Amino acid sequence: MKKTYRIFRFDSAKPKQKHYDTFKVETAKGETVLDVLIEIKAHHDGSLVFRRSCRHGICGSCAMQINGLNMLACETQVEMLKDNTITVDPLPGFKPIRDLAVDMDPFYEKLHSILPFLINPDSPPTDKERLQSEEDHRKIELATSCILCGGCTSSCPSFWADKDYLGPAALLKAYRYVFDTRDVGLNERLPMLDNKHGLWRCHTIMNCNDACPKHIFPTEDISHLKRKVVEEKY
Amino acid sequence: MERGIGSSGAFAWFFQRISGIFLLLALLAHFWVLHYSNDGEVTFQIVAQRLSHPLWKTIDLAFLFLAIFHGFNGFIMVIHDYVRWKNVRLVLVSLVWVAGILLGLLGMITIITFQVPGGGL
Amino acid sequence: MITHQHEAVIIGAGLAGMRAAIEVAKTGQDCAVLSKIFPSRSHSSAAQGGTGASLGNLDDDNWEFHMFDTVKGSDYLGDQDAAEILAKEAPEVIYELEHMGAPFSRTPEGKIAQRKFGGHTLNFGEKPALRACYAADYTGHVLLHTLFEQCIKYGIRFYAEFQVVHLIVKDNVCRGVVAWDVRHGGLHLFRAKATMFATGGYGRAFRITTNAHANTGDGLNLVMRTGLPLEDMEFVQFHPTGIYRNGILMTEGARGEGAYLLNKDGERFMKRYAPTLMELGPRDLVARSIQTEINKGRGCQTEEQKKQGIPGDHVYLDLTHLGEARLREVLPQIFELARNFAGVDPAKEPTPIQPTAHYSMGGIPVTINGEVIYNADNDSVRGLYAAGECACISVHGANRLGCNSTLDATLNGRRTGRTIAKHLPDLIYEELPDDEPEKAEIEMDWYFKADGSENVADIRNELQDTMMQNCAIFRKGEELKTQLDIVRELQERYQNIGLQDKSQAFNTEVMEAMELGHLLAFSEVIVYGALERKESRGAHSRTDYPDRDDKNWLKHTLAYREPDGKIRLEFKPVVITRFQPKERKY
Numbered sequence: 001m002k003k004t005y006r007i008f009r010f011d012s013a014k015p016k017q018k019h020y021d022t023f024k025v026e027t028a029k030g031e032t033v034l035d036v037l038i039e040i041k042a043h044h045d046g047s048l049v050f051r052r053s054c055r056h057g058i059c060g061s062c063a064m065q066i067n068g069l070n071m072l073a074c075e076t077q078v079e080m081l082k083d084n085t086i087t088v089d090p091l092p093g094f095k096p097i098r099d100l101a102v103d104m105d106p107f108y109e110k111l112h113s114i115l116p117f118l119i120n121p122d123s124p125p126t127d128k129e130r131l132q133s134e135e136d137h138r139k140i141e142l143a144t145s146c147i148l149c150g151g152c153t154s155s156c157p158s159f160w161a162d163k164d165y166l167g168p169a170a171l172l173k174a175y176r177y178v179f180d181t182r183d184v185g186l187n188e189r190l191p192m193l194d195n196k197h198g199l200w201r202c203h204t205i206m207n208c209n210d211a212c213p214k215h216i217f218p219t220e221d222i223s224h225l226k227r228k229v230v231e232e233k234y
Numbered sequence: 235m236e237r238g239i240g241s242s243g244a245f246a247w248f249f250q251r252i253s254g255i256f257l258l259l260a261l262l263a264h265f266w267v268l269h270y271s272n273d274g275e276v277t278f279q280i281v282a283q284r285l286s287h288p289l290w291k292t293i294d295l296a297f298l299f300l301a302i303f304h305g306f307n308g309f310i311m312v313i314h315d316y317v318r319w320k321n322v323r324l325v326l327v328s329l330v331w332v333a334g335i336l337l338g339l340l341g342m343i344t345i346i347t348f349q350v351p352g353g354g355l
Numbered sequence: 356m357i358t359h360q361h362e363a364v365i366i367g368a369g370l371a372g373m374r375a376a377i378e379v380a381k382t383g384q385d386c387a388v389l390s391k392i393f394p395s396r397s398h399s400s401a402a403q404g405g406t407g408a409s410l411g412n413l414d415d416d417n418w419e420f421h422m423f424d425t426v427k428g429s430d431y432l433g434d435q436d437a438a439e440i441l442a443k444e445a446p447e448v449i450y451e452l453e454h455m456g457a458p459f460s461r462t463p464e465g466k467i468a469q470r471k472f473g474g475h476t477l478n479f480g481e482k483p484a485l486r487a488c489y490a491a492d493y494t495g496h497v498l499l500h501t502l503f504e505q506c507i508k509y510g511i512r513f514y515a516e517f518q519v520v521h522l523i524v525k526d527n528v529c530r531g532v533v534a535w536d537v538r539h540g541g542l543h544l545f546r547a548k549a550t551m552f553a554t555g556g557y558g559r560a561f562r563i564t565t566n567a568h569a570n571t572g573d574g575l576n577l578v579m580r581t582g583l584p585l586e587d588m589e590f591v592q593f594h595p596t597g598i599y600r601n602g603i604l605m606t607e608g609a610r611g612e613g614a615y616l617l618n619k620d621g622e623r624f625m626k627r628y629a630p631t632l633m634e635l636g637p638r639d640l641v642a643r644s645i646q647t648e649i650n651k652g653r654g655c656q657t658e659e660q661k662k663q664g665i666p667g668d669h670v671y672l673d674l675t676h677l678g679e680a681r682l683r684e685v686l687p688q689i690f691e692l693a694r695n696f697a698g699v700d701p702a703k704e705p706t707p708i709q710p711t712a713h714y715s716m717g718g719i720p721v722t723i724n725g726e727v728i729y730n731a732d733n734d735s736v737r738g739l740y741a742a743g744e745c746a747c748i749s750v751h752g753a754n755r756l757g758c759n760s761t762l763d764a765t766l767n768g769r770r771t772g773r774t775i776a777k778h779l780p781d782l783i784y785e786e787l788p789d790d791e792p793e794k795a796e797i798e799m800d801w802y803f804k805a806d807g808s809e810n811v812a813d814i815r816n817e818l819q820d821t822m823m824q825n826c827a828i829f830r831k832g833e834e835l836k837t838q839l840d841i842v843r844e845l846q847e848r849y850q851n852i853g854l855q856d857k858s859q860a861f862n863t864e865v866m867e868a869m870e871l872g873h874l875l876a877f878s879e880v881i882v883y884g885a886l887e888r889k890e891s892r893g894a895h896s897r898t899d900y901p902d903r904d905d906k907n908w909l910k911h912t913l914a915y916r917e918p919d920g921k922i923r924l925e926f927k928p929v930v931i932t933r934f935q936p937k938e939r940k941y
Contacts, residue, residue: 030698041867043810050863060396111507134461
């Protein structure tokens with residue numbers, strides 16, 4: 001199957017020369033957009049820049065915009081895309097560095113800001129685990145499968161409008177800890193969550209739910225967080 | 235990143251929902267009172283009499299303030315989401331505030347000072 | 356060249372690297388972690404099925420059974436002092452991870468859930484043990500993120516997207532590393548009192564592999580280039596169940612949950628090879644069994660192969676009898692992977708699989724405390740440490756058991772971190788030899804000026820294809836000789852590569868070329884070791900020497916690269932304490 005790929009090209013050293021390059025690439029059944037990018041880099045243009053690592057949707061490196069939707073290139077099979085011309089862009093909302101690679105630093109800084117670790121001043125039992133029921137575990141289980149690819153935050157109109165907005169990924173991580181029965185750190189996280197650029201920026205637009213390659217529903221978890229914070233405050 | 239300056243937005247978020255619920259109920263009540271309570275008869279006299287009652291004045295004031303809050307708070311959220319330029323945003327939000335306050339005042343004066351023409355019941 | 360100074364510099368931000376960093380940071384000493392990708396992208400996240408520890412939450416397990424299984428699994432090449440530590444400290448390490456917040460799946464009583472895994476048994480081989488502590492089927496992912504988040508808590512300094520180019524070791528004293536800032540371009544010198552490698556495995560030397568594109572074994576070659584040895588490099592584990600044609604991992608936990616392996620006749624062929632444990636045999640045995648079925652014409656065929664009369668080259672992993680609800684609950688990732696990458700609905704039809712290069716048992720030789728050694732007498736290099744898959748302690752010997760790798764990485768990462776924390780007060784910032792940092796400049800210059808006629812991707816493809824053909828599950832003297840020539844020829848061709856991208860910032864073409872250089876260098880060591888080891892043991896199976904030869908080969912190999920480029924082998928005895936080598940049956 002031969003398709004045309006329009007790929008966004010950019011170099012932060014020459015920001016005015018951004019453009020699209022077009023490549024025609026033959027793919028076999030089962031091959032993914034990442035396979036195409038690797039082939040382009042190998043045999044068409046060695047200077048094409050993109051991030052990739054695990055190639056099966058667990059490392060979160062290759063999130064990008066494919067035909068206008070945020071996806072993982074490694075999980076997107078070419079034959080599933082109906083169009084004959086496939087356009088590949090970097091994740092929107094983040095600052096591009098080169099071609100498909102964007103600056104993820106602010107994304108990680110936000111993650112850091114919500115204190116993404118277990119907060120519990122009580123010392124744990126020695127030589128055994130803290131108990132947690134299966135039901136309680138299930139509340140956070142899906143949220144713990146987040147791979148930090150950035151697809152959700154990058155798809156969020158609230159984030160496009162306010163670059164300081166925490167975004168769905170960081171809020172999902174906050175949910176994962178606040179709703180962990182072993183954690184008691186809500187009050188410490190409150191200043192970051194209950195904030196102009198925090199929780200209340202989420203207007204349940206739900207783009208994040210569509211963008212998530214792990215089928216998590218950040219909007220739902222953010223709503224749980226909002227309720228929790230309101231209960232705490234009023 | 236600037237954090238924690240001014241209100242967090244929690245109250246606005248919460249009160250948007252409270253006011254929303256009130257407005258929903260109030261609209262239903264309004265609909266019923268207006269069209270069904272007097273066998274559907276709507277005359278200036280009936281409405282005017284109702285509006286001169288202190289309880290109704292209170293209800294209508296609440297209706298006024300919550301509707302203005304709900305609508306204009308929504309406006310401000312839309313502005314925050316869609317207007318990228320800080321100065322323009324500031325101007326627009328200020329305009330919303332001014333308009334909200336003016337409309338509130340106007341409504342308030344109308345409701346409080348309203349009297350049944352001809353002086354009474 | 357920009358110079359940084361940190362008391363401890365750790366290269367690699369997977370489970371081992373970050374676990375060690377936490378241990379150093381806990382003591383208030385200064386620690387930085389360099390990683391060529393963001394920490395949360397590290398390949399530890401791809402570990403699926405679980406982490407072994409004899410918690411005994413669901414059966415009567417104890418550490419001695421775990422140790423025995425590890426030693427037997429290693430085909431008695433594993434050092435038993437290391438295996439004893441691994442089995443003994445495992446429960447403590449797991450509880451610690453849980454206390455850090457790792458979201459393990461739970462038993463009905465709320466304890467950490469445990470499942471069966473290949474080669475793990477109760478009572479020295481009697482029946483399968485429930486030993487692998489899991490979080491659905493993305494255990495590695497949650498452990499990696501838990502450790503990453505702990506690193507954030509301890510304020511550990513990360514240098515993400517920094518590729519180490521050069522390790523400075525002179526007179527058996529380590530003095531630091533030089534790294535390339537991938538994002539902005541430019542070399543950075545890191546002076547350190549203690550340097551630790553936790554750079555992971557090298558599955559990318561093979562065509563069919565579970566490993567990430569990043570797993571190019573850079574650390575191994577960086578260490579070897581300084582004249583230090585690599586241990587047991589000939590032992591490469593093939594995981595029995597990789598998705599057909601792309602090798603993506605289908606966890607052993609699937610078989611732990613009860614999945615079957617079927618040949619084209621729909622027969623559970625493992626009964627011929629491991630009558631007691633069946634599908635839960637150790638990986639080397641199961642992978643060989645699958646390959647034997649395929650070689651004997653009992654492999655499954657695709658529609659295309661049936662039409663053209665080509666013999667089948669894969670078998671089936673059958674999960675259908677587990678039911679969709681159970682699959683979605685305990686193996687959600689497997690469910691997705693089968694759909695996305697094999698195009699099958701695992702609840703309704705079997706998934707085509709084939710053995711896939713998975714884990715490197717060999718690596719940088721270290722003591723049980725993580726100090727890198729430079730000879731067979733266990734003399735260690737001052738200020739240089741290693742842990743995780745890139746290290747060879749050697750706990751996995753000739754074959755690693757499933758769910759022992761995430762354990763090895765966290766447990767020995769922790770031990771090594773503690774060693775570093777203990778040593779730091781006595782270590783100093785050693786003097787830099789005059790010409791050393793400049794070697795990195797010369798090397799980078801070479802890449803940026805490379806304008807030969809050879810294509811990096813083509814050389815890499817040829818290496819991966821031929822390694823798969825000649826140095827995979829079953830090996831033969833002649834094929835290995837051929838392969839050694841091929842690798843050396845590819846090394847020569849590599850000298851004439853051409854690169855298009857000349858920018859300094861985010862030049863991934865140069866990075867890939869550098870990684871290929873490493874792949875070519877240690878692949879030669881793998882093939883050389885495989886050719887020299889004239890026996891079959893664990894994952895190393897020679898058709899021309901089909902038996903284990905304890906008389907001549909119950910020993911580790913240490914491979915050195917001589918200044919003239921040739922490889923020289925030395926040998927190191929195996930540490931045997933509790934369990935004498937016996938015939939290995941399952």
